[in-house]
Amino acid sequence: MFNLEPTEEQQLMVQTARELAKNEMDPKAHEADEAAQLPAGFLAKSWELGIACPAIPEQYDGAAMERSAVTGALILEELGAGDLSMALGLLAPASVAYPVLDYGTDAQKDKYLRACTAAEFPKLTAALLEPDYDFDPTALRTTVTKDAKGYVLNGRKCRVPNGSLAETYLVYAREGAEGFAGVSAFFVPKNTPGLTVGAKEKNLGVNALDTVELTFENVHLPPDARLGGEKGCDFERIMSYSRIALGALAVGVARRAYDHSVEYAKERKTWGQPIATRQSVAFSIADMRMELDAARLLVWEAAWQLDRGNVATKESFLAKLTADEMVLKVTDEAVMVMGGHGFIRENPVERWLRNGRGFAVFEGLAMV
Amino acid sequence: MIDFEHHEMLRNLAGAVEQIAKDHMRPFTRDVDEHEHSNPDQYVKTMYEVLKMTGGAMNSPVMGAKEQAEKKKRTGNVTSVVFIEKLAWGDCGMYLATPMPLLGGAAVGAAGTAEQKQRFLKRFQEGEPKWAAMAITEPGSGSDSGSIQTTAELDGDQWVINGEKIFVTAGKRAVEESEGFVVVWATVDRKAGRAGIKPFLVDHHTPGMKVTKLEKKHGIRCSDTAAIVFENCRIPKENLLGSAEVKPSADATGFKGVMATFDATRPPVAASAVGVGRASLEFTQEYLEKQGVKPRYGISRNKLTAVELELMKMEAKVKASWLLTLKAAWMSDMGEPNNLEASICKCKAGRDMVWVCQKAVELLGPEGYSRKHLVEKWMRDSKIGDIYEGTQNIQKLVVARRIFGYSREQLA
Numbered sequence: 216m217f218n219l220e221p222t223e224e225q226q227l228m229v230q231t232a233r234e235l236a237k238n239e240m241d242p243k244a245h246e247a248d249e250a251a252q253l254p255a256g257f258l259a260k261s262w263e264l265g266i267a268c269p270a271i272p273e274q275y276d277g278a279a280m281e282r283s284a285v286t287g288a289l290i291l292e293e294l295g296a297g298d299l300s301m302a303l304g305l306l307a308p309a310s311v312a313y314p315v316l317d318y319g320t321d322a323q324k325d326k327y328l329r330a331c332t333a334a335e336f337p338k339l340t341a342a343l344l345e346p347d348y349d350f351d352p353t354a355l356r357t358t359v360t361k362d363a364k365g366y367v368l369n370g371r372k373c374r375v376p377n378g379s380l381a382e383t384y385l386v387y388a389r390e391g392a393e394g395f396a397g398v399s400a401f402f403v404p405k406n407t408p409g410l411t412v413g414a415k416e417k418n419l420g421v422n423a424l425d426t427v428e429l430t431f432e433n434v435h436l437p438p439d440a441r442l443g444g445e446k447g448c449d450f451e452r453i454m455s456y457s458r459i460a461l462g463a464l465a466v467g468v469a470r471r472a473y474d475h476s477v478e479y480a481k482e483r484k485t486w487g488q489p490i491a492t493r494q495s496v497a498f499s500i501a502d503m504r505m506e507l508d509a510a511r512l513l514v515w516e517a518a519w520q521l522d523r524g525n526v527a528t529k530e531s532f533l534a535k536l537t538a539d540e541m542v543l544k545v546t547d548e549a550v551m552v553m554g555g556h557g558f559i560r561e562n563p564v565e566r567w568l569r570n571g572r573g574f575a576v577f578e579g580l581a582m583v
Numbered sequence: 584m585i586d587f588e589h590h591e592m593l594r595n596l597a598g599a600v601e602q603i604a605k606d607h608m609r610p611f612t613r614d615v616d617e618h619e620h621s622n623p624d625q626y627v628k629t630m631y632e633v634l635k636m637t638g639g640a641m642n643s644p645v646m647g648a649k650e651q652a653e654k655k656k657r658t659g660n661v662t663s664v665v666f667i668e669k670l671a672w673g674d675c676g677m678y679l680a681t682p683m684p685l686l687g688g689a690a691v692g693a694a695g696t697a698e699q700k701q702r703f704l705k706r707f708q709e710g711e712p713k714w715a716a717m718a719i720t721e722p723g724s725g726s727d728s729g730s731i732q733t734t735a736e737l738d739g740d741q742w743v744i745n746g747e748k749i750f751v752t753a754g755k756r757a758v759e760e761s762e763g764f765v766v767v768w769a770t771v772d773r774k775a776g777r778a779g780i781k782p783f784l785v786d787h788h789t790p791g792m793k794v795t796k797l798e799k800k801h802g803i804r805c806s807d808t809a810a811i812v813f814e815n816c817r818i819p820k821e822n823l824l825g826s827a828e829v830k831p832s833a834d835a836t837g838f839k840g841v842m843a844t845f846d847a848t849r850p851p852v853a854a855s856a857v858g859v860g861r862a863s864l865e866f867t868q869e870y871l872e873k874q875g876v877k878p879r880y881g882i883s884r885n886k887l888t889a890v891e892l893e894l895m896k897m898e899a900k901v902k903a904s905w906l907l908t909l910k911a912a913w914m915s916d917m918g919e920p921n922n923l924e925a926s927i928c929k930c931k932a933g934r935d936m937v938w939v940c941q942k943a944v945e946l947l948g949p950e951g952y953s954r955k956h957l958v959e960k961w962m963r964d965s966k967i968g969d970i971y972e973g974t975q976n977i978q979k980l981v982v983a984r985r986i987f988g989y990s991r992e993q994l995a
Contacts, residue, residue: 218913221584497986498983
């Protein structure tokens with residue numbers, strides 16, 4: 216029956232994420248952005264909360280929560296509202312853990328899921344994006360071919376989160392024909408010959424996030440490096456989970472900018488009256504709210520489809536498409552509500568605009 | 584638990600309504616557009632029998648303010664938006680010509696006593712098809728409905744109504760072509776402003792009431808939009824809905840009743856807009872697929888053609904508006920205040936479905952402009968969703984006031 220109320224369990228996790236966002240992320244976001252570095256200890260401390268990948272089974276010492284994209288979307292909205300750099304840093308290992316959970320061989324599960332429940336922050340991340348204007352997950356230019364000993368990987372990846380920190384990359388590459396079915400994923404340890412890890416990238420936004428370029432030149436991999444072994448993985452579904460994750464983060468970023476605009480418009484006065492009493496500002500904020508609510512429901516619905524076991528390629532694509540445009544519009548309007556102050560880096564709206572712009576080009580940076 | 588699937592009974596009923604839309608609306612949709620104000624007799628007859636059988640005719644399509652205040656959980660609002668979306672998909676003008684209480688019933692539901700609801704709505708369960716209408720707008724009073732000039736004066740045991748109402752949906756069918764009624768909002772005390780405005784139920788064929796004009800419209804041409812003049816029109820004292828007392832405080836029976844009515848009717852209006860938008864979307868998708876265009880979901884956005892991208896945006900907008908509508912209706916069912924969400928869904932569905940329907944004309948190329956296809960009609964039909972029940976700008980005002988907690992005086 217139609218219902219939009221999260222379960223009590225979901226509400227508890229949302230509460231945990233909200234407190235993390237409010238206490239540890241939002242207040243430290245400006246400094247981290249300026250320093251181009253995540254706050255010391257943030258990753259380890261927040262990973263311990265168990266909200267980045269709560270579905271790891273008990274046998275790997277996980278919290279064994281239900282595997283739910285809806286739950287993930289609820290949590291990631293809160294993290295997005297905290298700070299996008301920190302959220303993406305925190306979520307990077309989950310982009311490995313979830314596909315391993317869904318498709319990994321027993322040995323892969325044992326190795327990587329356990330790494331995700333160990334005391335240390337997991338040094339795992341996934342690499343999907345490539346430096347091309349028409350980057351297309353269904354037509355990756357990073358390729359893998361078989362040879363006598365295993366696989367050979369060639370190509371380039373970029374915007375790889377936690378790229379310097381990570382010790383193992385889950386690299387997506389084209390193995391077969393164009394299309395989702397032709398893509399598989401490979402575990403590549405950092406010290407593998409032929410892999411070059413670039414310097415930390417400088418981006419428009421998410422400055423505090425450590426992202427790198429990876430170059431693969433005839434990188435030889437053993438047969439067990441392939442995610443899921445012979446069976447491989449369902450890359451189409453992985454992309455759907457990822458698009459829902461990014462859509463939820465976009466909703467979070469936009470919500471934070473919206474809330475900030477509401478507060479500011481009530482306080483800031485011109486000609487003796489709060490600017491919220493002017494239709495030009497009030498209508499802009501009403502629009503922000505409408506687009507925000509709309510995008511959130513699309514994200515939830517797509518997530519719900521996945522949780523029911525349905526293919527949700529279209530739903531997650533449309534949800535992300537909508538959320539990408541929404542977050543840019545909302546953060547841009549948030550800058551305009553503040554006028555000149557919005558342009559000053561001390562005020563967070565310009566950072567949200569820079570971060571918000573990223574979503575249209577982000578793919579595979581997070582997973583639910 | 585978050586769930587987007589309707590319960591089984593609603594799914595079955597919705598399927599039946601969809602069949603009615605396909606069999607009894609779509610075959611006549613062009614004809615009723617070309618012959619403005621003609622009556623879709625077959626649809627009306629079929630629908631009236633269905634409504635009588637299911638008990639739907641008796642029910643106001645929306646929950647009144649009082650039921651909302653009781654915080655009683657129910658499913659009526661979600662059910663009605665699901666039905667309305669399907670009927671509007673069939674034909675929005677014909678949907679508005681459905682023989683049911685519609686807005687008049689909503690007003691009785693929101694402002695009337697239990698006895699009045701029983702007395703006035705019972706007729707929809709029996710005999711020939713009937714309509715009910717609501718009359719608020721006047722030549723000099725639109726969105727500022729607090730400024731209406733129509734008066735009601737008590738004379739013995741009768742109210743005497745004088746004034747002119749315009750834009751009365753189903754007005755002629757309600758008062759001249761069936762044994763229905765119109766709810767007229769009139770002031771009992773001009774000095775009292777909004778607090779003096781009360782709803783009066785005027786029965787069909789009451790002397791002193793005359794339909795003076797049927798508007799010729801951009802779209803929804805099957806729906807009669809009437810001007811009604813009241814000249815010393817006398818109605819029984821008991822036909823005032825709710826209390827006659829003029830008090831400026833929170834009074835759900837007076838002008839607040841108008842507003843409560845609108846809170847309850849905005850999601851249905853949004854649903855009707857979505858129905859038209861979905862009709863346009865589906866036609867465009869099928870038409871373009873025949874021409875070899877099939878949107879490639881999931882690939883690089885920079886590889887998509889402009890047409891693919893526009894088609895996808897149409898689809899996302901239809902879906903988003905629909906989910907916002909369901910959300911507002913669901914909140915109402917849960918007994919939660921939904922003033923903000925009701926305006927959000929109406930504003931967004933009204934605006935975005937116009938965009939969707941206009942885009943459909945464009946995406947079909949020169950053929951989109953031709954009256955041999957329905958997209959040009961749906962474009963005209965969609966525009967009313969952006970206007971009636973409070974224009975897009977009025978909805979934005981309501982949304983903004985709720986966001987900031989401002990009164991109408993603080994944000995005008």
